[in-house]
Amino acid sequence: MTVKFAGAAKARKLREYFARHGRVYIVVNATNDNVTVPEHLHGDPALRLVLNVRMPQAIIFKNDALESEFSFSGNLFHCSIPMQAIWAAYVPEQRIENGLLWEDDVPETIRAGVKAVRGTRENDSQHKTENNSNTEPLKSKDEKKQSTRRVAHLRVIK
Numbered sequence: 001m002t003v004k005f006a007g008a009a010k011a012r013k014l015r016e017y018f019a020r021h022g023r024v025y026i027v028v029n030a031t032n033d034n035v036t037v038p039e040h041l042h043g044d045p046a047l048r049l050v051l052n053v054r055m056p057q058a059i060i061f062k063n064d065a066l067e068s069e070f071s072f073s074g075n076l077f078h079c080s081i082p083m084q085a086i087w088a089a090y091v092p093e094q095r096i097e098n099g100l101l102w103e104d105d106v107p108e109t110i111r112a113g114v115k116a117v118r119g120t121r122e123n124d125s126q127h128k129t130e131n132n133s134n135t136e137p138l139k140s141k142d143e144k145k146q147s148t149r150r151v152a153h154l155r156v157i158k
Contacts, residue, residue, distance in 0.1 A: 007083035008063040010102060015061045017089055017100055022053040026066070027088035028081055029107045036080040038072050045107040049079070 018024050030037055030047040041047055049070060051059055057069040057076070064083055069076045087106045090099030 010083045010086070011061050011063050011066070013100065014066070014083075014086065014089055018051055018053075018059075018061075021091045024051050024089050024091055025049065026051060026081070026086050027090075029085045029087055029105070031107060031109075032082065032085040034080075034082045035085050036078065037070075038077050041072075045109045049081070 014026070025048045028035060028037075028044075028047045028049060030042055030044045035042070037047065051068075055068070060067040066081045066083070066086065068079060070079045071077075084105055086102070087110075088099060088101045090096060
């Protein structure tokens with residue numbers, strides 16, 4: 001039997017994160033053929049599942065997969081999620097940058113969507129700068145700091 005150390009490292013990191021927070025969302029690429037979830041959820045590249053220490057059923061962290069009985073609309077379903085299909089984890093009540101992101105496992109459809117949104121934002125900001133270059137009031141450094149919005153992000157795990 002071959003053990004993939006990347007999967008084992010991810011399992012350990014995810015297990016530690018879950019133990020520290022007690023309730024986390026994992027983001028799963030359910031387009032992966034090896035993901036076992038209810039049929040109606042297959043095909044979702046960003047399926048969110050809740051892991052909670054208060055769940056009555058066991059949550060099993062293996063080196064290559066996470067397994068548990070998850071409840072979907074009140075019906076239990078045995079799910080098996082390969083580690084390579086889990087691409088993010090976060091605590092919903094906290095800032096998103098406190099979460100985890102495994103960049104190499106992010107589905108291509110999600111990457112393309114993020115790239116398109118970033119491109120649109122850059123084009124919009126360029127367009128606004130060109131159109132408003134002479135009409136924008138001058139701002140002090142303090143006003144500029146207050147108006148600058150911080151963009152949230154997940155920590156990248158490599």
